[in-house]
Amino acid sequence: MNKGNAKASILIVDDESSVRGIILRKLTQVGYYCDEAANGNIALKKIDERDFDLVLLDISMPVKSGTEVLQEIASKYPDIAVIMVTAISNVETAIQSMKLGAYDYIIKPVELNILMLSVNRALEKRRLVRENRDYQLHLEKKVQEQTEKIRESFLNSIMSLAVALEAKDEYTRGHSERVTSSAVVIAREMGLPDEMVEKIRLASLVHDIGKIGVSESILGKPGKLTEDEYRHVMAHCEIGERILRPIVEDEEILEMVRHHHERYDGTGYPDGLAADPNANGARSSKQSGDPVMKRFSVGSRLLAVIDAYDAMTSNRPYRKALDIEVARAEMEKGKGRQFDPKIVDIFLRVSDGLVAGHQKRSHADKLT
Numbered sequence: 001m002n003k004g005n006a007k008a009s010i011l012i013v014d015d016e017s018s019v020r021g022i023i024l025r026k027l028t029q030v031g032y033y034c035d036e037a038a039n040g041n042i043a044l045k046k047i048d049e050r051d052f053d054l055v056l057l058d059i060s061m062p063v064k065s066g067t068e069v070l071q072e073i074a075s076k077y078p079d080i081a082v083i084m085v086t087a088i089s090n091v092e093t094a095i096q097s098m099k100l101g102a103y104d105y106i107i108k109p110v111e112l113n114i115l116m117l118s119v120n121r122a123l124e125k126r127r128l129v130r131e132n133r134d135y136q137l138h139l140e141k142k143v144q145e146q147t148e149k150i151r152e153s154f155l156n157s158i159m160s161l162a163v164a165l166e167a168k169d170e171y172t173r174g175h176s177e178r179v180t181s182s183a184v185v186i187a188r189e190m191g192l193p194d195e196m197v198e199k200i201r202l203a204s205l206v207h208d209i210g211k212i213g214v215s216e217s218i219l220g221k222p223g224k225l226t227e228d229e230y231r232h233v234m235a236h237c238e239i240g241e242r243i244l245r246p247i248v249e250d251e252e253i254l255e256m257v258r259h260h261h262e263r264y265d266g267t268g269y270p271d272g273l274a275a276d277p278n279a280n281g282a283r284s285s286k287q288s289g290d291p292v293m294k295r296f297s298v299g300s301r302l303l304a305v306i307d308a309y310d311a312m313t314s315n316r317p318y319r320k321a322l323d324i325e326v327a328r329a330e331m332e333k334g335k336g337r338q339f340d341p342k343i344v345d346i347f348l349r350v351s352d353g354l355v356a357g358h359q360k361r362s363h364a365d366k367l368t
């Protein structure tokens with residue numbers, strides 16, 4: 001809380017009682033609350049007991065020098081303004097004291113007008129510093145609140161998009177949700193940091209959002225797709241990234257959406273990025289001539305595994321769901337070609353529980 005300077009409390013520390021008396025009278029007259037201390041130890045005790053705004057501190061005192069007292073005040077109570085009071089012979093020390101945090105120094109014999117000027121300035125500066133700090137704290141809190149609101153509305157937008165896609169394409173109904181729950185489990189099993197797990201969760205929810213831009217007749221076509229139609233479907237990765245970019249600032253989430261159909265050996269789409277450093281098919285590396293092959297992220301590799309498995313084990317307009325064992329064998333076969341082998345191993349190892357859950361759900365889907 002800010003106190004007006006007229007009500008500020010000031011401690012006068014000096015071993016000479018006459019000096020204390022003169023200063024105390026003057027400051028009390030103009031409305032300050034004042035207390036006094038005859039040495040450093042008494043002063044520190046009083047400061048411990050009461051909230052002072054300003055300390056007038058004599059440098060040359062028995063028991064503890066003003067400089068020592070200043071150091072203790074500065075480390076324990078950095079909010080207290082300190083003005084050093086010194087004999088002319090000690091001006092050098094007074095100047096040094098300002099480096100230790102004193103606001104100003106005044107020379108004895110104390111001229112009351114100069115004292116008042118210095119006291120008022122020190123209190124004003126202290127008030128501004130505290131106001132500024134309070135403002136910063138307030139601002140940080142405001143920014144945090146705003147960030148939370150933006151995050152919430154971002155999550156709501158993501159959810160609406162996911163719902164919109166599922167309403168459009170009955171064959172992907174439940175797909176995003178299943179992929180998301182599996183992706184989170186596998187990401188945790190892989191020991192990825194919480195922040196990355198959350199990004200994978202969000203990316204999984206909307207990884208196929210670009211299908212909103214693919215015609216329904218193609219998405220629901222019961223037969224084999226023509227080459228043109230297939231190209232159209234493949235575009236959903238890039239369309240998804242474009243749809244999300246205005247609301248998703250996080251490049252890693254966008255990257256996962258764009259690259260969830262890349263393949264480990266570099267023959268996937270849309271960019272033909274490889275994850276295997278020995279792969280031959282990475283188009284981007286050939287195009288750019290970059291000797292360091294551009295790879296797609298661990299999140300995309302994980303999403304690619306889970307997305308493909310869920311697609312295999314779901315009914316599609318053009319084929320029935322594969323049996324779990326057949327799908328698992330396909331995943332094994334795809335290791336090192338379509339899929340990151342380590343992720344497939346982890347997925348197959350932990351997927352028994354997930355598979356059981358999915359089976360239950362797809363059985364329920366068939367009943368409704």
Ligand SMILES: [Fe+2]
Nearest residue numbers: 207208260261
């Ligand atoms: Fe997809």
